[in-house]
Amino acid sequence: MPLEAWFTAAIVVGMLSVLTLTRAAPDLVFFGAVVLLLLTGIISPGEAFAGLSNQGVITVAALYIVVAGLRETGGIQWIVNRLLGRPKNLMRAQVRLTGPVAIMSAFLNNTPVVGMLIPAVSEWARKFQLPVSRLMMPLSFAAILGGTVTVIGTSTNLVVNGLLLEQTGDGLGLFDIAWVGVPVAVAGLAFMILCNRWLFVDRKPAISEIDDPREYTLEMIVEAGGPLVGQTIEAAGLRHLPGGFLMELDRDGTLIPAVSPQEVLRAGDRLIFVGVVESMADLQRIRGLTPATHQVFKLDGRRSDRALLEVVVSNTCPVVGMTIRDGKFRNRYNAVVIAAARNGQRLRGKLGDVVLRPGDTLLVEAGPSFMAQNRNRRDFFLMSQVQDSVAPRHDRALVAVGILAAMVGSATLGLLSMLEAALAAAGLMVLTGCVSMFSARSSLDWSVLLTIAAAFGVAAAMENTGLAQSIALTLTGLAGTDPWVNLLMVYLVTALFTSLITNNAAAVLMFPIAFAVAADLGVSLLPFAVIIMFAASASFATPFGYQTNLMVYGPGGYRFSDYLRAGIPMTVVTGALALLLVPMVWGW
Structure with missing residues (x-):
């Protein structure tokens, strides 16, 4: 390999070491690596910052605004109540979360599914006192598993299918990979749920580490004609409050202390809560509760x-x-x-x-x-x-949910690309008043966006210097003439590249290598193409191997090592099953 390739390898190893052994911010680490590669001339300025204009990065940015619109109108709460419900324990919560996510991800782009649910899951976890770190990573993994079921499940599947069409003139149908995708998704979900105690760490939120938090006393009134009238305290979601509780109920001047969870709410009930500030803020977002002081409605503005x-x-x-x-x-x-x-x-x-x-x-x-x-x-x-x-502007909740449905529907039917649909939805959220301009700007998570963008620069360096191709050819050269061993090697190398660079870049890089291997062996290209789809899509072992992993990195409070702990076993289980089934479905 040339000197530039060795230098790039050193940069990549150093970057991974820093992310693994320290708590350094991923965006700073990635951008530091990109700057070094740029200064040494290994990549051009255009390649270094190409990720900032990448459609995937812009789509993620637009989706943050869409999600902000759902959050500020209470649409997130509507989704939580309809989809997630009221789990009795962590395992049931993971089942209720991962099953629907996997199904949706089979037909929808993974990014909007995860982007939409991140704030919903955060609020859900707080409400039912569930460790958010044991829900965020399963959310991402379930979306990844669901994406392996259909050709449109991930952008990687579409890229590989397009390459297959160019080479052979014959591609895969929508559900052709479901013969392998469904068993892999079911096995992956089952393994994740049954072994969650060992796979996912419990990162305690900061509030639980405070011995004597500041407690507020807050009064709220049950709104006449609102959705809470006639509901019990428990059914209304007022029993399980993170860091707070209902101290007493004032009904027509009569105080009811130690309120039973089965107490039925009436219009005009005055509820007195005690709790930390986060809990008090959550109460302001519940539809049907208004502050006991009517002074808030006399302030200027909305x-x-x-x-x-x-x-x-x-x-x-x-x-x-x-x-x-x-x-x-x-x-x-x-x-x-x-x-x-x-x-x-x-x-x-x-x-x-x-x-x-x-x-x-x-x-x-x-x-x-x-x-x-x-x-x-x-x-x-x-x-x-x-x-x-x-x-929240509850009067705009249905508008926000309608915009979300229109975005998903137009992208699914092919009326608009995912980028166009996301940008249109973000614009409509602002124009219809579902989210303010200030909130739209502040909703962008620049750490995630910059990390994804910088990953493209690192991938370009690996391709420009020939480092990626040298690694691939060396490893596949060790496989000999056995088709299954070569298939295993292609899977391992693709999975390795997906963990280091982006999944689409890994798939594009490995396809010509797989084509050459299949031609040398005189066997069908189809099993190799399908195994590349699974290896590139099912990336669990690093936060930057798949963009949904990056999206939950911050909200879950994870460290780089947490992905290795959960992702390596997931990769082994799903990879072994895929390698077993692919040759059985598509012969040599």
Whole structure:
């Protein structure tokens, strides 16, 4: 190999070592590798940054905005309630999640399926106190497994089928690979569910590591004519609150402490909750609950343009010593107090009657100008915005779900490409008011997008220097003349490349090698083409081997080694079954 190939190999090994042994951000590691390859002239500027204009990367970016629209309208909650339900334990939760995801991924692009469900699964896990790290990776793996069932299940399958058509003039039908894909998907799902204790690590969320979290007292009212009227506390989802609980119920002036989960809600019921700020923010998104203080409806602008902020009352604040009502907090600050916390004490009575003291922490609803107007004033010691605390626009929920359905339908029927459908859906989410321009911009996860984009630069370096082809030819040369051993070698090399570069790049790189191997042996190309589909699509062992793995990397709180722990056994199980079945379905 030339010197450039050895240098590229050193860069790739170093990059993988850093990702495996440290907690360095993947986007910084990848971009650092790309910069080194660019400075040494191994790749051109166009190749280094080609990923930023790649259709897949742009599609993922557009889908973040689509998902933001679903989240801000409450459409995510609708999907959770219809699809995921109320599991009794972790195993049932994984079954309820992975089965539908695999089925959807057989006919839909994996990226929108996973992108749509990431925030839904996060909220679902918080609500039922499930470890999100043991749901996010199964979500990605289930989407990957479902994609192996049909030719349209993944873009890799379509790429290989296109190459097969060019070489032989005869491609595969929509369900031809299902003879292998269905058994592989079922076996992979079963293995993942039964062995989840050993495959997936339990990364505890930060809130569980806090011994004495700050507890707020919050009052909410059951909205007349809303969907919660007539439901029990448990059926309404108000029993299992992450970091919070329903302390008491005030019904027409009568207090009901220790509320039974079977208590039926009535219009006008005043519910008093105690919990951490994340739990209080979650309650604001439940349709049919409104803040007990009607002051929020007197603020300027729409609720969907506001957010929740935590503020600490200073000793020089002019409302100290007054009740929230008498201090006219709304008129003074153009903000409304939603909840209050005081050194772990349970605040009794109505929120408006709470007498403010220095050091009290208030959860307030305010517009975007609140921070700028009060940052330099001495009324508050500290101010910070609560993440994802925008009140949903429930009146736009059906619009958002309709846009999602139109996006999926138009892409599935071939009316629009996945890129066109995603961009159109993102634009409609903004134009119809399902998501604001500010929220659309802030919804983009640049860490994931930059990591995917930079991976294209690394793949280009491996191809330009001949490193990838040298590795492939060396390994396949060890297989001799046995067709099955050559098939095994093609699978292993493709799986290796998919783990190091992108799945599509690995498939395109391996196809001509497989064609040459089949020609030398005098056997059919079809088994080799199909095994490339499975090896390139079923990539579990690294976060950057498949873009859905990258998408769940951050939300699941994973480390690089977590993918090795779960992905290598998954690759062995699914690969062994595919290698057994492919020659039986498509003879030599």
